[in-house]
Amino acid sequence: MSGLLAVMAMFSPGPVMSALLLASAFALLAGNCMSNRLTTRQIREDAAKLSRSVDQLETAEGLAGYGRWCIEIEPRRHLWSEEMCHLAGLPPGTPPREDILERIMPEGMEQIETVLDAHAQDREPFAIEFEVAERGEGLHILRARARNVFSAEGVREQVFMVVKDVSETYALRRDRDEALERAAQAQREANTDALTGLANRRYTMAELDRAVMEARRDEKPLSVIVFDIDHFKQVNDRHGHPVGDKVIAMVGDIATRQAREFDIVGRIGGEEFLWILPDCKSEAALRAAERLRWAIEAGTHSAPIPSITISAGHAEIEAGDASLILFARADAALYEAKRGGRNRVAQAA
Numbered sequence: 001m002s003g004l005l006a007v008m009a010m011f012s013p014g015p016v017m018s019a020l021l022l023a024s025a026f027a028l029l030a031g032n033c034m035s036n037r038l039t040t041r042q043i044r045e046d047a048a049k050l051s052r053s054v055d056q057l058e059t060a061e062g063l064a065g066y067g068r069w070c071i072e073i074e075p076r077r078h079l080w081s082e083e084m085c086h087l088a089g090l091p092p093g094t095p096p097r098e099d100i101l102e103r104i105m106p107e108g109m110e111q112i113e114t115v116l117d118a119h120a121q122d123r124e125p126f127a128i129e130f131e132v133a134e135r136g137e138g139l140h141i142l143r144a145r146a147r148n149v150f151s152a153e154g155v156r157e158q159v160f161m162v163v164k165d166v167s168e169t170y171a172l173r174r175d176r177d178e179a180l181e182r183a184a185q186a187q188r189e190a191n192t193d194a195l196t197g198l199a200n201r202r203y204t205m206a207e208l209d210r211a212v213m214e215a216r217r218d219e220k221p222l223s224v225i226v227f228d229i230d231h232f233k234q235v236n237d238r239h240g241h242p243v244g245d246k247v248i249a250m251v252g253d254i255a256t257r258q259a260r261e262f263d264i265v266g267r268i269g270g271e272e273f274l275w276i277l278p279d280c281k282s283e284a285a286l287r288a289a290e291r292l293r294w295a296i297e298a299g300t301h302s303a304p305i306p307s308i309t310i311s312a313g314h315a316e317i318e319a320g321d322a323s324l325i326l327f328a329r330a331d332a333a334l335y336e337a338k339r340g341g342r343n344r345v346a347q348a349a
Helices: 002-011 015-064 082-087 098-104 108-118 167-191 201-218 232-239 241-258 282-301 323-339
Strands: 066-072 077-080 126-134 138-150 156-165 222-229 264-267 272-278 310-316 345-347
Touching (some): 082 156, 108 138, 201 264, 222 232, 272 282, 282 310, 323 345
Antiparallel strands (some): 126 138, 138 156, 264 272
């Protein structure tokens, strides 16, 4: 027994050993606490960095005018960034609840759903455009670049969108298109005879210059027909100028229907007209002039206006003819037709 006690005494801690053991335990505990404090501080620092990064991202998105919108498929839920509130015309912090979306996007949500259904299996980004009704400012057009997010099993779980307001782009495009249309309309009006809708004298003579140059370049025939209304002064004297205007307008309409698609028919004087027929020889041009003469005589005879006839002169381009010479030759043939009794077609010598 005394031997056992002696052995136990050898392994039992004395005052010094107990102090060492307690010191070691306190050191280990202090080390663990220090480690926990370091870990907590690191987490706090990382969280602060992440928060700053998020703030910087939202600031950058705000400056660029981009918002983020995530649509979770099942169950359906909407999440968006602060900038989306601004794009949607909502107060900051407004959540994208279904009732709010339906209010500001009465047709936009249907537009989005239609596109999402069409691109349900797409792995590549796709575009969506939709309208947002902003209070007091009418409709805004938003454009999104969207991408599906799939699970490992291939099930679409989310649609992530980056959204921008493109209303100004549409407005600029509309303004540009309207400006171009106004310019084109002004050009048409500058080139058009208001009474008949035909080309006016300035434009018709410019087209004659162009037709002559093309005929020479391509070595193709070119014919012109000059015609006017017989005894038109009597129409005005007997029936008045308003009736005379109706006669001129009807002659222009009949002439337009007789012309080919690439012909030019213009009003070059009070009751005088010029018909330019590219790639047309004399024989075909003379037949066209006769058809026109007959159509005007028959058409006005059955219309509620005075019955009239026309006289016409034809000329085909010859070597050395400038546009004014070609026109003068056809005009001389017109007066030859008048001297021959009117209501006829004459060919230039």
